[in-house]
Amino acid sequence: MRLIEGTYGIAVLHADFPDRIVVARNGSPVVLGIGEKEMFVASDIAALVAHTRQIVTLDDGEMATLKADDFRTYTTEGTRTTAEPTTVEWEAASYDMGGHDTYMHKEIHEQAEAVDRVLRGRIDDRFSTVHLGGLNLDAREARRIRRVKILGCGTSYHAGMIGAQMIEELARIPADAEPASEFRYRNAVVDPDTLYIAVSQSGETYDVLAAVQELKRKGARVLGVVNVVGSAIAREADGGIYVHAGPEVCVVSTKCFTNTTVAFALLALHLGRTRDLSVRDGRRIIEGLRRLPGQIAEIMEQEEEIKKLALEYAEARSMLFIGRVRGYPVAREASLKLKEVSYIHAEAYPASELKHGPLALIEPALPTVAIVPDDDLLEKNRAAMEEIKARSGRIVAVAHREQEKADHTVVVPKNEDELDPILLGIPLQLLAYHTALALGRDIDKPRNLAKSVTVE
Known part of the structure; x- marks a missing residue:
């Protein structure tokens, strides 16, 4: 593996060792599925949920050996690593078309339910704000933020543009969005008072992940806004928000885009209430958020x-x-x-x-x-x-x-x-x-x- 250059996710079989599969990852996702006397390997959780909900996601530069009743993970230098399986919330039924002709149509129609899911358990009516425990950002740190930079690609970049506007309007913090694919190549100045937010549906988008790794190398604080629990960006970031859109099979993103914009509204409200947003405005935004699922259903009509x-x-x-x-x-x-x-x-x-x-x-x-x-x-x-x-x-x-x-x-x-x-x-x-x-x-x-x- 030390001789190989570039990005890869590899699974190898050897005729002399028919009882095992050896896998390795650098840049491309490799996910292990942990079953009862059976093991699986795939590049996406979607391929595994019909068989098991216990998964292990390899890090870059990590390898694994799978046998039917055991698995081991280690670096390309041979050092053993510790990998604990995590439980995936998604079920195999989530991948059925549910009577729709295409996944895109199904996922467009799931948006009211998906938005309700991203809001659930996060609204704090008492203080007209929201709970976002995964941010790992206390009130004092939030007040020290002088600028927000949002990085994403394609649809995630557009969600970031909407998010930047909401953060400026509600939290009064200068904010902007930029394609991660451009940011990582332009030798950007990394400011310790800037909060960086990486956006990716899969949590594996290479350009975004590379930007996160470069920011971390320069000592920046990075939050992730992702849909897939345990994905590479979620693990690399200092904290973040899961958008809870559920599995999105269609290549074209719809419900994940909508849930990401709602997640940014939650973050903007949180930052705003930490700073100077009034209780009245906080309550106004919360009431607006609660109206979203019903209004999405109206649009579907x-x-x-x-x-x-x-x-x-x-x-x-x-x-x-x-x-x-x-x-x-x-x-x-x-x-x-x-x-x-x-x-x-x-x-x-x-x-x-x-x-x-x-x-x-x-x-x-x-x-x-x-x-x-x-x-x-x-x-x-x-x-x-x-x-x-x-x-x-x-x-x-x-x-x-x-x-x-x-x-x-x-x-x-x-x-x-x-x-x-x-x-x-x-x-x-x-x-x-x-x-x-x-x-x-x-x-x-x-x-x-x-x-x-x-x-x-």
Whole structure:
């Protein structure tokens, strides 16, 4: 193993030793399943839960020997290591389609239940805050934070953009999000007063994990926001939040994205109440969080209407997504969803930047999806739609009320301004899904993509 370079997860059989399997890990996940007189090895917990719920996740540079009734772990230098099995909460039934045609459709419809799960047991009504015991961050340390930097890739990066806005709004701490794949290569200045947050659905995303390891090497405090318990990022981080979305099989993330944004709302509320957020505002956000599952269920009732929209726009060769401030990360994520699952080219742009170049693209053949929350920027968003209509552009608005400048409006229930982005993206998941369905795409396994991105 010392001769091998690069990233790998290897399982080896030897004809002279038929009673054992030897496995090794560097960068790519390797998970052991501990059963009764039987052992398993896989690259993902999903493959194991039908057989056992006792698992051991190898660390980078770690090896293991498995026999039917025993396993041993050690370093590539041969030093024994101690690995205690952990119990996975997920059950094999969680991986059934449950009457849906695809996992993506099932997971979109599981979001109300998933959001309820991430909130459960965490709200503290007495002090209008939340309990996040896994942060390993006491109130004094929280008050010393001067900046928050969120790192993720793809959908996790977009969730981080929404999270950064909520942290700034509720905790009044400067915050921003950056692709982890860029951060780890630009020799960033690591500030001891900055809290770094690594976001990954699988907890194994290589670019994010490498950024975490570099930050830890430089002495930074790093929290993880992940879905998979015991994953590499969860183990490397100083603390964090599990998003409890449950298993997500479809390559395209939906419920995990939503739960991650809710987890960021919890963190923003926690940091805000530790600092200067009033009891009244804390209570307002808590009430908004509790409304989310019911409002998600309301959005699901509009699926047939959204399906008709998808059929109307499925022949478009390209689509533009626009939004301002809170709406812009929603536009980014919706654009990514459409690209991933339907293969239609899509681009997201801040609505305020339309006049600085993209307006030249507007024509009837380029539909625009506008994110129009009912907030203090409503009139600004309406002005952007007027610019598009003046150039014969077609518009689908996702808004809290009908928009007369739009050709079609998908009306989303109103929550607190800070929490609205969590809901605004959900109908656009359905739009991407039904567009892909209309085009006959392989929805759960889009071409060229993988669920856990464990390579650079």
